[in-house]
Amino acid sequence: MSRVNDHHTETTDTDGGGAAGASAGVVPEGSVAVRARQGGGSPGRTPGKGDRGNRSGRTGSRRAASGTSPLVSGGWTPWLYLAPALVVLGGLLVYPIYQLGLISFFQYTQAQVSGGEPATFEGFGNYAELFGDPQFWQVLLATVLFAAACVVSTLAVGCALAVLLTRVRAVPRLALMLAALGAWATPAVTGSTVWLFLFDPDFGPVNRMLGLGDHSWTYGRLSAFFLVLLEVVWCSFPFVMVTVYAGIRAVPGEVLEAASLDGASQWRIWRSVLAPMLRPILVVVTIQSVIWDFKVFTQIYVMTNGGGIAGQNLVLNVYAYQQAFASSQYGLGSAIGVVMLLILLAVTSVYLRLLRRQGEEL
Amino acid sequence: MKLSVRFAGLTALAALVATGCAPQTSSNSSPDKDEKTGTLRVWLFQEVGNAPKQKVVDSVVAGFEKAHKGTKVEVEYIPIDTRAQRVKAAFNDPASAPDVMEYGNTDTAGYVKDGGLLDVTEEFGDWSEAKDTDPTARQSVTVDGKLYGAPFYVGVRALYYRTDVFRELGLSVPETMDELASTARAIRAAKPELYGLVVGGAYTYGAMPFVWANGGEIASGKGGSYASGIDSPQARKGIKAYTSLFGDDNCPAAKCAGMGGNDTVSAFAAGKAGMAIGGDFSHTAVEAGKVKGKYAVVPLPGVKSGSIAPAFAGGNNIGVLKSTSHRTLAVQLMEQLASKKTQGELFEAMGFLPTFTDVRQQVARQEPFVKPFVRTLSAGTKFVPASPAWAQIDSSLVLPTMFQEVISGKKDVAQASEDAAKKMNTAFGSAG
Numbered sequence: 001m002s003r004v005n006d007h008h009t010e011t012t013d014t015d016g017g018g019a020a021g022a023s024a025g026v027v028p029e030g031s032v033a034v035r036a037r038q039g040g041g042s043p044g045r046t047p048g049k050g051d052r053g054n055r056s057g058r059t060g061s062r063r064a065a066s067g068t069s070p071l072v073s074g075g076w077t078p079w080l081y082l083a084p085a086l087v088v089l090g091g092l093l094v095y096p097i098y099q100l101g102l103i104s105f106f107q108y109t110q111a112q113v114s115g116g117e118p119a120t121f122e123g124f125g126n127y128a129e130l131f132g133d134p135q136f137w138q139v140l141l142a143t144v145l146f147a148a149a150c151v152v153s154t155l156a157v158g159c160a161l162a163v164l165l166t167r168v169r170a171v172p173r174l175a176l177m178l179a180a181l182g183a184w185a186t187p188a189v190t191g192s193t194v195w196l197f198l199f200d201p202d203f204g205p206v207n208r209m210l211g212l213g214d215h216s217w218t219y220g221r222l223s224a225f226f227l228v229l230l231e232v233v234w235c236s237f238p239f240v241m242v243t244v245y246a247g248i249r250a251v252p253g254e255v256l257e258a259a260s261l262d263g264a265s266q267w268r269i270w271r272s273v274l275a276p277m278l279r280p281i282l283v284v285v286t287i288q289s290v291i292w293d294f295k296v297f298t299q300i301y302v303m304t305n306g307g308g309i310a311g312q313n314l315v316l317n318v319y320a321y322q323q324a325f326a327s328s329q330y331g332l333g334s335a336i337g338v339v340m341l342l343i344l345l346a347v348t349s350v351y352l353r354l355l356r357r358q359g360e361e362l
Numbered sequence: 363m364k365l366s367v368r369f370a371g372l373t374a375l376a377a378l379v380a381t382g383c384a385p386q387t388s389s390n391s392s393p394d395k396d397e398k399t400g401t402l403r404v405w406l407f408q409e410v411g412n413a414p415k416q417k418v419v420d421s422v423v424a425g426f427e428k429a430h431k432g433t434k435v436e437v438e439y440i441p442i443d444t445r446a447q448r449v450k451a452a453f454n455d456p457a458s459a460p461d462v463m464e465y466g467n468t469d470t471a472g473y474v475k476d477g478g479l480l481d482v483t484e485e486f487g488d489w490s491e492a493k494d495t496d497p498t499a500r501q502s503v504t505v506d507g508k509l510y511g512a513p514f515y516v517g518v519r520a521l522y523y524r525t526d527v528f529r530e531l532g533l534s535v536p537e538t539m540d541e542l543a544s545t546a547r548a549i550r551a552a553k554p555e556l557y558g559l560v561v562g563g564a565y566t567y568g569a570m571p572f573v574w575a576n577g578g579e580i581a582s583g584k585g586g587s588y589a590s591g592i593d594s595p596q597a598r599k600g601i602k603a604y605t606s607l608f609g610d611d612n613c614p615a616a617k618c619a620g621m622g623g624n625d626t627v628s629a630f631a632a633g634k635a636g637m638a639i640g641g642d643f644s645h646t647a648v649e650a651g652k653v654k655g656k657y658a659v660v661p662l663p664g665v666k667s668g669s670i671a672p673a674f675a676g677g678n679n680i681g682v683l684k685s686t687s688h689r690t691l692a693v694q695l696m697e698q699l700a701s702k703k704t705q706g707e708l709f710e711a712m713g714f715l716p717t718f719t720d721v722r723q724q725v726a727r728q729e730p731f732v733k734p735f736v737r738t739l740s741a742g743t744k745f746v747p748a749s750p751a752w753a754q755i756d757s758s759l760v761l762p763t764m765f766q767e768v769i770s771g772k773k774d775v776a777q778a779s780e781d782a783a784k785k786m787n788t789a790f791g792s793a794g
Binding site for chain 2: 115202311
């Protein structure tokens with residue numbers, strides 16, 4: 001089995017690295033060609049280095065033909081081409097992160113911004129204040145667990161519906177697509193308000209249908225988190241569904257056919273054929289979901305009225321808003337931002353590393 | 363990607379090693395200029411149904427422009443929801459800031475600390491109308507003994523009750539806080555579909571009168587040295603009185619713990635409650651609801667019979683920004699906008715309660731519905747601590763959290779109030 005697995009992984013890998021994932025598999029010959037190319041190359045390299053070596057080799061030979069200085073060809077030319085993108089990335093990503101980090105070391109409130117008082121260097125003062133607050137640790141734990149639950153549910157629902165989409169006829173497919181796109185297009189505030197109304201103890205249809213009387217969904221900690229989870233899944237599964245659906249459509253039909261001829265069950269097909277082939281796509285949607293769900297703000301803020309009864313439903317972003325940004329304590333807020341950034345970087349890099357250890361090249 | 367991350371880390375590190383570079387600040391000092399002509403920019407809040415307000419303001423502006431040749435006044439109405447961002451931006455960038463602005467009175471101390479508001483103590487003292495300003499309203503523009511604006515209007519809460527329900531059940535209007543609780547339970551017992559007195563765990567300004575009536579305080583002190591008083595025995599008595607109203611015999615915790623002020627007023631307006639604590643500004647909402655013509659308003663009773671529980675004096679002020687280059691003109695315009703005449707007209711147009719005691723008496727004679735609110739105001743009102751820390755205490759929900767902890771049974775009154783006091787003192791300590 002593991003051999004089959006490897007085989008598929010290689011195919012998808014080249015899809016991701018070379019031709020745009022979707023187009024590669026549409027025509028059956030595509031995959032053959034890809035496989036052929038893969039064979040021609042050197043298998044088993046780390047992707048980044050290999051790619052770069054390949055590319056510079058190509059540019060080198062071209063340059064040799066046109067007769068430019070070998071010094072320039074040494075490695076500056078790619079940077080020249082990359083420069084515009086790097087400048088934009090630097091301006092939009094690096095500089096703000098640098099500012100975030102810088103501000104987190106200062107006593108920096110509205111009074112400092114508007115010049116009422118000078119900004120004073122605090123060292124790790126903001127971090128000490130943050131880590132010294134027992135509530136921060138509770139909130140952090142709740143955020144991690146909540147985000148994990150959201151990611152798992154979103155991926156499960158999104159993938160299941162994506163598979164369903166490939167199985168149904170055109171009309172129900174269109175209906176499902178439209179419903180999903182509707183959920184996708186709904187602004188978070190609107191979606192949250194509507195969900196809240198659906199579960200309203202006095203006027204909501206859910207309680208009436210389930211015969212729960214005037215049961216309040218937002219009073220208990222878990223039930224409030226569950227309600228928010230439903231909304232988060234509802235508004236983020238369409239992205240997963242559409243992306244995975246596109247991925248499934250790009251899988252050559254005969255592979256699936258072969259699997260079912262071999263007697264594989266639906267679940268087996270998903271686990272052993274589709275999922276490995278869709279791995280690059282699943283990686284992207286997983287990381288996206290992790291980042292989104294870790295940063296949930298609107299849903300919690302709207303649905304639990306700013307963090308629930310006595311702050312029981314606070315997540316890190318809402319906590320940051322209440323403790324810091326709403327009262328203009330930008331220094332403390334930035335410290336929370338840095339902590340979140342580090343956590344997200346750690347989670348995604350661990351995730352990527354785990355995948356790589358499984359023999360997956362991204 | 364990896365390289366750029368490492369590069370960014372290095373840059374940040376290098377920058378931090380050289381701590382000479384601090385984040386950006388703007389220089390917000392008052393310019394020496396005091397121009398006598400030119401354009402004055404004014405920011406006022408955009409109310410729901412703003413047209414009548416605009417009409418009153420337009421006439422003030424027209425009069426002002428006529429009286430001051432070569433002066434133009436530009437009024438902009440800013441949305442209340444995003445005012446914090448707008449005001450912060452104005453403080454950060456004096457060039458685009460207005461000269462005169464309306465602001466919520468709980469924001470006063472914070473704005474002063476931010477260095478945004480102009481000290482107008484002298485001008486306010488010279489202003490002929492200022493002597494009739496009611497003391498609490500005056501307190502709401504005062505920080506450390508200096509005045510930073512003119513009160514524009516006040517808002518205060520009182521007890522709304524259902525006349526039809528009271529008549530049907532043979533109840534009389536409660537005279538004390540204990541009677542209030544027993545009346546509320548009697549209503550709920552006879553009519554389980556109604557809340558007796560609808561209360562909210564996140565309704566700070568509905569809860570505080572209970573604390574104040576029992577002799578408690580949010581905090582005491584002056585200037586830079588506030589200390590929380592929320593864990594005093596009196597305050598705890600008040601917290602206990604308020605939180606005991608949450609329960610199946612009045613307002614079930616599961617539904618009421620999360621409610622805020624607007625939720626309680628909506629519940630009353632929809633006919634789901636026998637009583638509610640609502641403001642003069644809630645009048646329109648209640649009139650628009652099912653209970654129109656079936657309710658009356660009295661001041662919220664205090665602990666002793668015949669007394670009135672101190673209410674929170676909310677409302678807005680008009681201030682001049684420090685960065686104005688038209689100091690004299692801006693102060694004059696502020697006085698015009700907050701004058702007795704304008705406030706009288708604004709009451710007629712918008713129902714805003716005037717901040718001058720004499721004007722208030724006058725409007726109470728014209729409009730009977732404001733009488734209980736004016737009586738509440740005359741009985742003495744309370745205000746939040748004039749400390750910049752209040753913004754932080756307010757936005758980090760210290761008081762609602764305390765009430766909700768007790769209501770949901772997570773903590774007892776002593777523990778919850780002690781924790782809240784600790785949080786408040788930390789805030790007072792760090793914000794000064």
